[in-house]
Amino acid sequence: MRINWLMLGCLVFLVLLTGCTKDNQTTLTVEEAGEEVIGLLQGREYDKLYEAWFSSELQESLSVAELSSDWEEKVTDGDFVEVSALQAERRTENLDVVEASLEYTAATFDIRLIFNEGMRLVGLSLSDGFITEKLPGSIMEEEIIIGEGTEYELGGLLTLPKDGKEELPAVVLVHGSGPSDRDESAFAYKPFRDIAWGLAEQGIAVIRYDKRTFTYGNEMAEGLDNLTVYEETVEDAIRAAELIKTDSRIDEQHVFLAGHSLGGMLAPRIDAEGGDFSGFIILAGSPRPLWEIIYDQNRNLIEDIIADEKEQEEQRIFVEEEYEKAKSLQTMTDEEAKELTLFGIDGYYLKEMAEYNIPELVEDQEKPLLILQGEDDFQVFYDKDYKRWQEILEKHEGVTFISYPGLNHFFIAYEGAGKGTLAEYEIPNQVDEEVIQDIGEWIFKQSH
Numbered sequence: 203m204r205i206n207w208l209m210l211g212c213l214v215f216l217v218l219l220t221g222c223t224k225d226n227q228t229t230l231t232v233e234e235a236g237e238e239v240i241g242l243l244q245g246r247e248y249d250k251l252y253e254a255w256f257s258s259e260l261q262e263s264l265s266v267a268e269l270s271s272d273w274e275e276k277v278t279d280g281d282f283v284e285v286s287a288l289q290a291e292r293r294t295e296n297l298d299v300v301e302a303s304l305e306y307t308a309a310t311f312d313i314r315l316i317f318n319e320g321m322r323l324v325g326l327s328l329s330d331g332f333i334t335e336k337l338p339g340s341i342m343e344e345e346i347i348i349g350e351g352t353e354y355e356l357g358g359l360l361t362l363p364k365d366g367k368e369e370l371p372a373v374v375l376v377h378g379s380g381p382s383d384r385d386e387s388a389f390a391y392k393p394f395r396d397i398a399w400g401l402a403e404q405g406i407a408v409i410r411y412d413k414r415t416f417t418y419g420n421e422m423a424e425g426l427d428n429l430t431v432y433e434e435t436v437e438d439a440i441r442a443a444e445l446i447k448t449d450s451r452i453d454e455q456h457v458f459l460a461g462h463s464l465g466g467m468l469a470p471r472i473d474a475e476g477g478d479f480s481g482f483i484i485l486a487g488s489p490r491p492l493w494e495i496i497y498d499q500n501r502n503l504i505e506d507i508i509a510d511e512k513e514q515e516e517q518r519i520f521v522e523e524e525y526e527k528a529k530s531l532q533t534m535t536d537e538e539a540k541e542l543t544l545f546g547i548d549g550y551y552l553k554e555m556a557e558y559n560i561p562e563l564v565e566d567q568e569k570p571l572l573i574l575q576g577e578d579d580f581q582v583f584y585d586k587d588y589k590r591w592q593e594i595l596e597k598h599e600g601v602t603f604i605s606y607p608g609l610n611h612f613f614i615a616y617e618g619a620g621k622g623t624l625a626e627y628e629i630p631n632q633v634d635e636e637v638i639q640d641i642g643e644w645i646f647k648q649s650h
Contacts, residue, residue: 232290235321236300240285240313243273244304257322264326276331280308283334297324309630310334312387330390333630340364341402348411349441354418356438358384358411361402362451371456371649372407372449373483373641374442376435376472378463379492381416386462389627393462393612400638406645407452409442428540430554432475435468440476456480456649460641461487463582463611470563481570481600481648483641486579486611488587489564489594491556493528496545497521499581506623521545532556561594571601572644574637576609580622604640613637 230238235255242251248270252261288302300315309331316325337343342364348356362370375394377386385392398408415422415434422429439459447454459482461469466487473479488495500521508514528544531553542549564571573595575588582588588605595601608615613633616626 230321232298232300232317232321233288235317236288236290236302236315237285239300239315239323239326240302240304243313244282246270246273248273255323257318257320257324260323260326269326272328276311276328277304277306280306280334282306305334306331308334309390329387330628331630332387332390332392333632335395335399335632338399338403341399346409346411346445348409348438348445352441354414354438356411356414356417358409358442359398360446360449361398361408361410363402363405363407365405367405368451369453370405370407370451371458371645372409372446372452373401373458373460373645374439374446374477374479375408375410376439376459376461376465376468377413378465381419382413383416384410384412386410388612389624390630391612391614391627391632393614393633396633397460397638397641400633400635401642401645404639404642404646406642407446407449409446411438411442414438429548429551431464431468431471431551432554435465436472436475439465439468439472443477443479453649456645458482458645458648460485463487464492467492467560470560470567471558473567473569474563479569481572483572483574483644484591485574485613486576486582486587487573488582489561489590490587491552493531493544493547493552493556495582495587496547497525497528498583498586500524500545502580503624506625528552564595565598568600570644570648571595571598572641573601573603574613574640575603575605576611576613577605577607578609578616578622579611581611602644606634606637609634609637 239251239255248266252266252269283305286303286305288300290298290300292298296319298317300317302313304311304313311331312329314325314327315323318324340363342362344360344362346358346360348358375397384394386394394410398410401408413435443457443459446452447457457480459469459472459477459479461467461482462485466484469482469484469487473482504514504517504521508517524545527542531539531544531549534542534549534553536550536553539549539553544552573588573591575584577584584605592603606613610616610626612627614631615634616629616631618629620626
């Protein structure tokens with residue numbers, strides 16, 4: 203059993219993808235088929251959905267009982283409001299994907315349906331619920347495209363106050379690791395939505411966008427052994443900065459980067475390679491190499507994920523073996539690293555990232571820096587990572603440190619069953635208002 207539990211911001215779905223069937227329901231468009239399936243789920247007509255729409259392969263991997271149990275467990279609170287954002291996309295010659303949001307009064311769920319050429323389901327996934335929120339009346343959002351005209355155009359949003367003021371300070375939000383949408387949706391959280399709305403209500407413009415590996419995952423997988431964080435994250439953050447600086451409503455002298463987790467780790471590199479920000483905010487980032495953090499994460503989560511003691515011990519041995527290999531990563535050639543996989547991640551990806559000395563990049567610049575950390579974070583650690591920042595930047599005059607008791611990796615409070623494990627992310631909640639207020643106050647302090 204080999205696990206990579208690097209969960210720094212990726213949306214987890216129960217994806218059940220199987221082969222195709224020759225059954226034929228081609229009288230409907232794929233959008234209409236999606237609406238039919240959603241309607242049957244809403245009506246809890248599980249047997250009818252199973253018989254009419256499941257391919258034979260999906261029937262073998264997902265029973266009616268499992269389908270109903272998953273739906274009933276998640277969709278429990280509130281009344282149904284509407285289906286929104288329904289869209290269809292042809293993914294391959296034989297597969298179509300329908301995605302939509304199911305809004306209830308208490309929570310909203312993202313659903314994904316995969317149809318084969320016979321218009322039968324070969325995949326069905328339902329996200330954990332997000333707290334249903336409406337755009338505050340004092341702000342507005344505009345659709346944007348990051349990297350327009352390039353090979354990798356990315357959809358995104360610019361969030362602004364409605365009062366019409368010009369010369370606004372602005373923030374570019376940069377994701378953590380893994381494929382992630384513009385809200386950095388993860389389990390039952392949408393942290394980037396929370397931050398963007400909260401900052402815009404304070405009078406700050408915010409850009410957030412879909413990550414390249416979220417939009418172009420299939421295309422990028424073909425060259426995975428050559429993938430680096432530059433293609434995955436850095437280049438698009440620079441493009442976002444360039445875009446927002448051209449907006450006449452924005453004060454281009456006060457554009458900041460706010461990076462979460464991996465995005466925070468990369469903030470100094472993004473700035474140095476062309477972002478040219480006025481300062482940066484590191485939310486749960488680390489000055490340590492990524493492979494070292496992954497090692498700690500794996501060690502800490504083994505007992506939470508694996509029940510069998512024998513499998514736990516096997517996983518511990520595997521983690522220690524991977525750690526020993528990782529320690530020699532920087533002495534390898536690029537070609538040697540490309541032949542290596544560490545903790546389920548391509549060795550060259552980790553090697554290339556570690557070649558940039560983040561502490562040195564930070565120490566060599568005089569831009570203002572805000573470092574934030576949840577003290578209950580079990581992915582990037584208060585005692586190992588946040589404290590390390592404090593040691594490195596002890597003499598840096600432009601740095602502000604703030605830590606938050608009771609907040610986790612996403613700066614969300616949680617008390618209850620599963621605390622300190624991935625299970626706490628499954629309970630819908632939002633980024634703590636104090637964190638967003640602190641970010642806004644810090645930005646205005648730098649802007650005046």
